[in-house]
Amino acid sequence: MSALLQAAPSVIAAFLGSLVEFVEALTIVLAVGTVRGWRPALTGAMAGALVLIAIVLLLGPLLSVIPLRPLQFAIGLLLLLFGMRWLRKAILRAAGIIPLHDEAAAFAAETAEMRAAKLSTGPIAILRLDPIAVVTTFKAVVIEGIEVAFIVIAVGAAGHTLLPASLGAAVAGLLVIGLGVLIHRPLARVPENALKFAVGVLISAFGCFWIGEGLGFPWPGEDLAVIAMVVCLLAASMAAAQIAGRRVPTVRAGE
């Protein structure tokens, strides 16, 4: 029971963070599939998934070979840059300074781009696969998948809960794919900015924690310092969004 309680925050954070990324990938796959056909769209997506699995299988064992402190520092730095980037964007979006991400608009833009792109000839075209469609879905799955891998490492590695965090991400993936198959439309009602805000806070806190560990700085309260950092980051970011929202008029989505 206590192990379950210990793993719960990692599972929930990985589930929510991955949900956002899977929704973004699904929007692109749906747009490409609707306009250019499902065969090339799914071929690209599956190739992307295979490349991702290969990257994880190749790089995963390497992580155990690298000395602990440099590894903690390097992963921490990447997580901090990744998390702070998400958090900055989420604050500016929450304040209305940059428009909210709109899956319906992204779907419309992607379908328009796919319609405009001409069918090209090339090695993939000879195999009766539309290369633009294959490359577009391949790229989407690889890029969003790497973000999912980062989220899982961020929330799972510090508390030795990588497996439960991976399960959280897998459930998010299955849920999004299932809904995509059922409704054949982009999932526009996911509160993406709120999720990005929350996950940006978590990843930034974990990134900072790992950098400190890598540099050999002792954290007051040890692992509990992560919780204190989450609270501070959340409070400061929400205050910044409030102040920013008062200073600059809101920008509507699509502007």
Add this chain to the structure above:
Amino acid sequence: MATLATILKELWGLFVDDGSLALALVVWIAACGVGLGHTPIPVDWDAPILFVGCLAILIFNVMQTIRRRKAMQVDR
């Protein structure tokens, strides 16, 4: 080749959106790693100083973006 370049560019974009934010964070972390050991500050403060600096950089960057946005609106 173009696809690989696009993927690499997008991978870079995962970590660096606003270059000044990323640069400031990297410089701050390097300064903490190199400098804090040479100051009379007790070692227990190193980690909190690292965190507070990162948080301050984020908030400063957001406020700067707002200032830039406001200046753009005044120019219009």
